Amino acid sequence: MTIQEIRDYLGQFFDAVELAGSAERVISGPAKIETAVSGQVGFIANDKYARFLATTAASLVIVHRSVSVDEFIQKSSFLKVDDPYTAFVFLLQKFAQPRSIAAKGIASTAVIGKAVSIGEGVAIGEYAVIGDRCSIGRNAVIGAHTVLLHDVSLGEETVLFPGVTCYDGTLIGKRVVIHSGSVIGADGFGFAPQKDGSYVKIPQMGIVEIGDDVEIGANSTIDRATMGSTVLGRGVKIDNLVQVAHNCTIGEDTVIAAQAGISGSVTVGRHCLIGGQAGFAGHLELADNIQVAAKTGISKSFLQPGIALRGTPAQPMRDQLKHEAMLRNLGAMKDKLDRLETEVKELKNK
Amino acid sequence: MTIQEIRDYLGQFFDAVELAGSAERVISGPAKIETAVSGQVGFIANDKYARFLATTAASLVIVHRSVSVDEFIQKSSFLKVDDPYTAFVFLLQKFAQPRSIAAKGIASTAVIGKAVSIGEGVAIGEYAVIGDRCSIGRNAVIGAHTVLLHDVSLGEETVLFPGVTCYDGTLIGKRVVIHSGSVIGADGFGFAPQKDGSYVKIPQMGIVEIGDDVEIGANSTIDRATMGSTVLGRGVKIDNLVQVAHNCTIGEDTVIAAQAGISGSVTVGRHCLIGGQAGFAGHLELADNIQVAAKTGISKSFLQPGIALRGTPAQPMRDQLKHEAMLRNLGAMKDKLDRLETEVKELKNK
């Protein structure tokens, strides 16, 4: 792909893509600005990396339109845009090879249940096991060793990597991606304590519903509801090793980082950002657009949209930062207290 | 099932199940009180939900015997009991469909090792791999893709969902349930540091022993002992993504919530409740009936039964709550200190 072709490609999505330098070199692929070699394209979105303008071997660099590049155009070409990072992400997508997770068609070793509906263009990998009455949407991809129990539904273009398990009744939307080892629809953790100290299992009769454009990382667990549905809204993004317990509802476009855990019957709003290793007590609610710092422990509902939370137990960022500043100041408080004690003693002795 | 039949069914287990309203309507299944439709049965165990008495469309509601329902019996019937929640759990079990994890018999694609003993009524799913000298108890169910290495023993009616892995020598009791992706008996994390800064692996020669009526969630890991056994006592319930390290002993009927982690050689007593994301340092002991709050970090033994723990490092709940109250009061302390400083200055200036 020549620099001219890259310019034209980005020009479809972004206004005013301005070229400085040669348009003719052929670009082989993207790279980090600090390790790029001749023939590659990098980007600089941050002043911290501006020093690489002079030193990078990249043949093309995407920069902000305010960056002055004239002295470097003998060495590299430049595309000047409003948002170099997003422009570069579009280039990454352009250069990305379609990944081969499973070949088109149904592998001869796959086991397909009764009354399964399979759309056009589907790829089902080696040793996949598809239960009765499942429905696989057009162009969906099911990796090797993935297991769908009965009555699972996958929307169009959904991709399950190898080794995903979906329990019975799971409903998955379109263009969903689920990485290896994730378990969707296992039983919620519900046991009724008995007088003798043992527990009786509470049957988990509900399902999991996953909206369109959701992505779930590796080895995460989304439990089925006791009754009704555990719901991941459209566009939710979930990292690795995340726990979403029974009867949770996660709002659209909410992002949950690795190892966070959401207890049963929690409702999280839309467009929230949940940091890694954050934890939620059960039966609480978070409004829309809330940011939860990593490792935060949320013990009650927060219903004001747009706030940031931090600490265990969590409180609004401002209160928590004030609290943490006070904690850091504890030594000074102690010193002042000791000094006052001495002064009071002296006053009394007068 | 008619309301009369439900009354008779619950009457087998609970004293004095009292009916108010029609006994004849047919009930199709259970539902949450707030979303139940006509023909369904719900329950109210909590005053917070009492407002639904007037508005629910449920045809039958399980309530506490103290609840006054006379004004609603035209709309719904009521069963009055001592413990509506537990009565409802029994109804859930009654309505639950037996789940089809694997068909009875041995799937033609399953690989069975040498000298394997298989009880009557067993179901072994597609592509399951059973090692040499394994023993599968009567009516046990082994899901698709589940792997037992050599010398694994499963008790009667035990259920392994698809994609469970049991390492060699694992002993599992009766009526145990293990959800997908859990790994039982992987090597404990033991390495001896060498003078050059590298590590030599300590062979993990022990096994895992799991008692009767244990349930383990999805993607949890229970490591084998270095020597001897890692033990989960009868009735232990473990949620998703939990880590139990080598040589731990977890007492009977103890419950461990998601993402908790128990380090090596920890002994937890019976009937304990361990909250989500709690963590234990190694080689310590917890007495019986201890409650550990979510996210607690336990750094030493607690040998007094029945206490509650919280905080990092953990301390008894009462001390910790007092400590947290003092922390919340830090701003007031600071203000008082500043005021005293001014007053002392004034006194000195006199």
Add this chain to the structure above:
Amino acid sequence: MTIQEIRDYLGQFFDAVELAGSAERVISGPAKIETAVSGQVGFIANDKYARFLATTAASLVIVHRSVSVDEFIQKSSFLKVDDPYTAFVFLLQKFAQPRSIAAKGIASTAVIGKAVSIGEGVAIGEYAVIGDRCSIGRNAVIGAHTVLLHDVSLGEETVLFPGVTCYDGTLIGKRVVIHSGSVIGADGFGFAPQKDGSYVKIPQMGIVEIGDDVEIGANSTIDRATMGSTVLGRGVKIDNLVQVAHNCTIGEDTVIAAQAGISGSVTVGRHCLIGGQAGFAGHLELADNIQVAAKTGISKSFLQPGIALRGTPAQPMRDQLKHEAMLRNLGAMKDKLDRLETEVKELKNK
């Protein structure tokens, strides 16, 4: 193996292995000192266990050379060494049976892609799926149900337990061990926020590179880089349920305990010890030989080698312990403050 033979075996690795008591008894295997029976060998490396010298039924006990054993040599024999723990680890390795994960050769049910290179002595288990252009080193072992996508390379004597998934392009060194359920090379968690609040996926085009002698526990996740490589250096040891995000570099011989999480683009030095459930914010750096306590939350870089870190946010151990001592002292501070307040009031009233 007789005691004499054990002495000779240890003598190859350790200076001055001194025998006290009979050399002739036959030892059947190792055991913990507190549960050993006649015919077994145990060890005592810690004064806490010295009381077992008198009571153990072990026929052989490894002890430090300073321990006085004369009064017990009628009952047990003793080998006196400088480092009883390490000597015992070598004995464990001597007694350990080679584990049968998969039989030598390629199982008839394994699916092998095109242009795969397979070394001598390899064992590939039932239903393993090996993608195109993979390379499997000499004597490598691949467990049942393990899946390698395309272009994965495994070094000599590397062992993948059943149910490991390696995404395309993963490069794994020699003598690496990866336990069941771990997922190597899944997509890094990268999404570019759009103006409408939704996210566009950032293609994850890099790979994972794993050095020689690495061990990874069960159900851990090591994500591929966005561009370039996520790197685990030679000798890194990773426990269960650990998250290593995209573009991390973990230095040689660093040890990471269970449920720790390392965010994207973190660089950890060599010979570090990372405690369980510790968490790292993204884009930061840790020097060599740093110890991170369990549950620590690291929010910035620490570039001084050899320090210990603790707390959330993390600070050097010494500062943190001082801080924690001050927190424990808060009640006393409050009392002193109240007393001073009274005294100042009295002074003013004079």
